[in-house]
Amino acid sequence: MTVDTILKNSAILPGNLPTHYLRVNREQWLQTAADMRKENATLLSLWGADDRDRDGGFRIFAAYLLPRVVLVVEYFLTDTVAPSYSSIASFFPVAARMQRAVHDLLGISTEAPDTRGWLRHGGWPETTFPLRKDFDGDQQYPVAAAPYSFVSVEGDGVHEIAVGPVHAGTIEPGHFRFSVVGEKVLRLEERLGYTHKGVAKLFEKTLQRDGHRLAARLSGDSAVAFSWAYCVSLESITGTVCPNRALWLRALALEQERIANHLGDLGALGNDAGFAFSLTQFSKLKEDLLRVNATAFGARYLMDYVVPGGVALDLTTEARGALLTFYDALEPSVIRMHSIFEEHAGVQDRFREAGRLEKETAEQLGAIGLVARASGIACDLRAHPCSKPYDALTPKISIQTEGDVAARAQIRFEEVLESLRLCRKILADIAAGAVHATVPVAKENQIGIGLIEGWRGPVMIALETGPDESIRRCHAHDPSWQNWPLLEYAILGNIVPDFPLINKSFNLSYSGQDG
Amino acid sequence: MKTLTFVRQFGEVLLAIAIAPLFAGWIAQCRAWLQNRSAPPLVQPYRMLRKLFQKDVALAADASRLFRATPYVLFGTMVLAAAIIPSIATDLPFAQAADAIALIGLFATARVFLSLAAMDIGTAFGSMGARRDMMIGFLAEPALLMVLFNAFLFSGSTALPGVVEASATHGSFIDPSLIFAAIAFLMVLLAENARIPIDNPATHLELTMIHEAMVLEYSARHLALVEWSSDLKLLNYACIGFALFLPWGIATHGADGTAALALAAVALLAKLVVAGGIFALIESLSAKLRIFRAPEYLATAFLLAVLGLLVHLLLGA
Numbered sequence: 001m002t003v004d005t006i007l008k009n010s011a012i013l014p015g016n017l018p019t020h021y022l023r024v025n026r027e028q029w030l031q032t033a034a035d036m037r038k039e040n041a042t043l044l045s046l047w048g049a050d051d052r053d054r055d056g057g058f059r060i061f062a063a064y065l066l067p068r069v070v071l072v073v074e075y076f077l078t079d080t081v082a083p084s085y086s087s088i089a090s091f092f093p094v095a096a097r098m099q100r101a102v103h104d105l106l107g108i109s110t111e112a113p114d115t116r117g118w119l120r121h122g123g124w125p126e127t128t129f130p131l132r133k134d135f136d137g138d139q140q141y142p143v144a145a146a147p148y149s150f151v152s153v154e155g156d157g158v159h160e161i162a163v164g165p166v167h168a169g170t171i172e173p174g175h176f177r178f179s180v181v182g183e184k185v186l187r188l189e190e191r192l193g194y195t196h197k198g199v200a201k202l203f204e205k206t207l208q209r210d211g212h213r214l215a216a217r218l219s220g221d222s223a224v225a226f227s228w229a230y231c232v233s234l235e236s237i238t239g240t241v242c243p244n245r246a247l248w249l250r251a252l253a254l255e256q257e258r259i260a261n262h263l264g265d266l267g268a269l270g271n272d273a274g275f276a277f278s279l280t281q282f283s284k285l286k287e288d289l290l291r292v293n294a295t296a297f298g299a300r301y302l303m304d305y306v307v308p309g310g311v312a313l314d315l316t317t318e319a320r321g322a323l324l325t326f327y328d329a330l331e332p333s334v335i336r337m338h339s340i341f342e343e344h345a346g347v348q349d350r351f352r353e354a355g356r357l358e359k360e361t362a363e364q365l366g367a368i369g370l371v372a373r374a375s376g377i378a379c380d381l382r383a384h385p386c387s388k389p390y391d392a393l394t395p396k397i398s399i400q401t402e403g404d405v406a407a408r409a410q411i412r413f414e415e416v417l418e419s420l421r422l423c424r425k426i427l428a429d430i431a432a433g434a435v436h437a438t439v440p441v442a443k444e445n446q447i448g449i450g451l452i453e454g455w456r457g458p459v460m461i462a463l464e465t466g467p468d469e470s471i472r473r474c475h476a477h478d479p480s481w482q483n484w485p486l487l488e489y490a491i492l493g494n495i496v497p498d499f500p501l502i503n504k505s506f507n508l509s510y511s512g513q514d515g
Numbered sequence: 516m517k518t519l520t521f522v523r524q525f526g527e528v529l530l531a532i533a534i535a536p537l538f539a540g541w542i543a544q545c546r547a548w549l550q551n552r553s554a555p556p557l558v559q560p561y562r563m564l565r566k567l568f569q570k571d572v573a574l575a576a577d578a579s580r581l582f583r584a585t586p587y588v589l590f591g592t593m594v595l596a597a598a599i600i601p602s603i604a605t606d607l608p609f610a611q612a613a614d615a616i617a618l619i620g621l622f623a624t625a626r627v628f629l630s631l632a633a634m635d636i637g638t639a640f641g642s643m644g645a646r647r648d649m650m651i652g653f654l655a656e657p658a659l660l661m662v663l664f665n666a667f668l669f670s671g672s673t674a675l676p677g678v679v680e681a682s683a684t685h686g687s688f689i690d691p692s693l694i695f696a697a698i699a700f701l702m703v704l705l706a707e708n709a710r711i712p713i714d715n716p717a718t719h720l721e722l723t724m725i726h727e728a729m730v731l732e733y734s735a736r737h738l739a740l741v742e743w744s745s746d747l748k749l750l751n752y753a754c755i756g757f758a759l760f761l762p763w764g765i766a767t768h769g770a771d772g773t774a775a776l777a778l779a780a781v782a783l784l785a786k787l788v789v790a791g792g793i794f795a796l797i798e799s800l801s802a803k804l805r806i807f808r809a810p811e812y813l814a815t816a817f818l819l820a821v822l823g824l825l826v827h828l829l830l831g832a
Binding site: 163168273275495498 | 551640801802808
């Protein structure tokens with residue numbers, strides 16, 4: 001089927017982007033995936049839901065991003081004893097880990113050969129599935145860790161280096177298994193899931209009006225993106241019209257978040273190349289930004305600034321002045337640091353050619369966000385398919401073709417400067433008016449999709465409402481799901497001591513993907 | 516007189532042991548200033564040592580006697596090296612027993628023990644650090660030898676006190692060959708002491724570590740001794756550099772009364788202050804090299820030292 005036929009047969013879902021909704025059977029599930037692959041769609045997320053109490057079966061969802069629309073495909077599984085569906089990993093390799101996660105949480109399986117647990121690390125029994133409705137979230141189980149078999153590489157002089165989950169620095173936990181010969185990396189296999197907190201289960205106990213707070217805390221560096229995605233999904237379900245001023249302020253907050261994270265990453269990138277000067281300079285700039293955040297938005301990391309119906313605080317004239325003064329100080333500093341990076345032979349030698357992700361690999365594996373843009377793929381939800389208020393701001397997308405650490409650093413520099421331009425434009429053109437609208441209680445059993453381009457890439461919330469302002473199911477998806485597997489490819493052929501630098505240039509979220 | 520010589524000898528060793536952490540603290544302070552950070556206090560390394568000595572040792576289950584003995588071996592070799600190097604006076608009984616080539620042997624002994632101890636535990640990081648350190652070592656040692664040969668050619672002696680005495684008596688030693696040798700020596704010093712651009716002493720990234728990877732499993736008093744030996748090693752290298760290239764102020768044989776010794780001590784401190792600043796500047800300005808650039812870097816050092824030798828031979832001493 002062509003996209004047009006598919007879209008013609010589909011219903012419309014509430015969402016901030018044009019969202020279509022297609023119910024399929026077992027064969028169509030696989031066929032749609034094949035069609036989407038042919039259309040070069042991107043798999044945004046794959047998740048499941050236990051609807052046995054309501055409809056007598058499970059549901060599995062896949063969200064695809066097409067050039068102009070989002071397509072959500074739903075397959076209803078009537079088999080409640082051994083529910084299974086067809087793996088779409090052959091069309092979208094990124095689905096493999098999501099399917100393993102769905103199995104860990106809901107017990108819905110595929111025929112895919114990899115049956116190792118992804119999120120389940122022995123924290124609950126193999127026959128228990130925490131996201132099923134009959135599971136009690138307060139139930140405690142003794143940890144029964146089982147061995148996890150990594151794919152082994154054999155050959156003369158090949159050996160393994162096991163790193164993590166506890167690292168020498170204060171960073172999030174994840175395990176990396178390198179197969180190396182000498183210093184050269186032959187294969188890297190990641191094992192994540194150490195920070196699985198059961199956020200999806202916790203959403204079921206959360207009221208709709210409080211959900212944005214939980215969403216913001218899934219991955220603290222993307223608080224604005226997640227809470228905005230949540231709020232916009234709830235607003236689309238209830239038909240709330242967010243005041244224009246509030247939308248613009250949300251965009252301002254999102255760009256502040258983008259600048260903060262990029263500044264932090266750029267400093268850390270230099271530091272990982274042994275250029276400690278960059279860390280102190282960028283840390284200072286980031287700290288200045290966080291302090292301005294505290295005055296202008298009431299929170300350093302912008303927690304709970306975006307609320308359903310609008311934003312928590314209006315921007316005062318003093319705050320506007322503080323932001324403008326800060327931008328005037330920040331811009332020359334960033335430009336100066338950019339030229340220092342560019343002219344520093346040592347830094348450039350480490351950055352160039354390191355961790356190259358070819359465009360073909362990135363396309364085949366479904367890269368998204370910043371990582372995809374560094375490998376020459378033009379994708380940015382702020383520009384297309386564009387949603388409010390970015391239609392009035394016309395952001396310029398940064399694209400690099402090299403796909404190496406230098407490209408990912410360059411994207412960050414360009415995006416910081418572009419975000420500064422957007423922030424100034426917002427402050428110049430923002431309309432006066434209310435910053436909050438009342439959100440009515442949503443009808444039950446409604447699904448809404450919120451998609452926001454966070455600093456890593458598109459952040460997605462799929463919200464399904466329950467009775468009495470409850471949340472029936474809320475699936476939060478971090479773009480790190482897509483880009484973690486790409487890191488395994490970017491490191492191939494590089495040397496072990498370059499891994500931290502390459503990893504930092506991706507800077508993916510552990511907490512966000514573990515859920 | 517004999518007793519006085521030994522008092523001088525032990526005084527010099529004790530001074531080296533005492534100020535080694537201070538030198539490391541001074542470099543850290545300069546580096547912090549150059550990078551726009553507020554600096555840790557100068558005595559921070561001493562506080563760290565005190566803290567570590569007060570802690571209980573956590574030992575890996577597979578650690579053998581070698582692992583436990585290595586910190587003492589390291590510290591012992593570095594103290595011995597400090598006894599050989601004429602940092603304040605040249606009339607040192609120990610220095611007569613061992614020349615500069617034996618000194619390189621001492622450093623090599625320390626390296627072998629540390630590498631063995633790192634592999635003893637059987638962790639991936641220990642072996643990784645050990646093999647990287649061995650790679651750096653076998654490239655750095657020839658370069659260092661070449662630097663020393665430069666000095667030996669000048670003085671006609673393979674003992675460091677002899678080199679200092681010679682330059683004190685001959686006077687004019689601003690010589691092109693020594694400039695080549697000095698640059699080569701500085702490069703070797705940075706590589707051998709696990710500093711940028713070869714290694715990063717401040718890193719927390721276990722996969723990039725060289726020296727730090729080898730000592731990851733050490734704790735408490737063992738770690739204190741390892742850290743202290745590292746500080747001593749750096750000080751020793753700096754003092755070798757002073758003896759070879761900047762011997763001003765060192766009390767020579769026969770002119771080493773109390774006043775001369777005091778002057779020598781002041782000169783040493785002044786040189787350390789300047790050297791620390793230079794190290795911090797180099798570290799702040801450069802990034803860490805990709806590890807496979809290290810051979811090029813050390814080959815350059817070797818080449819410079821050889822060039823120094825050639826210049827000396829061709830210009831005709």
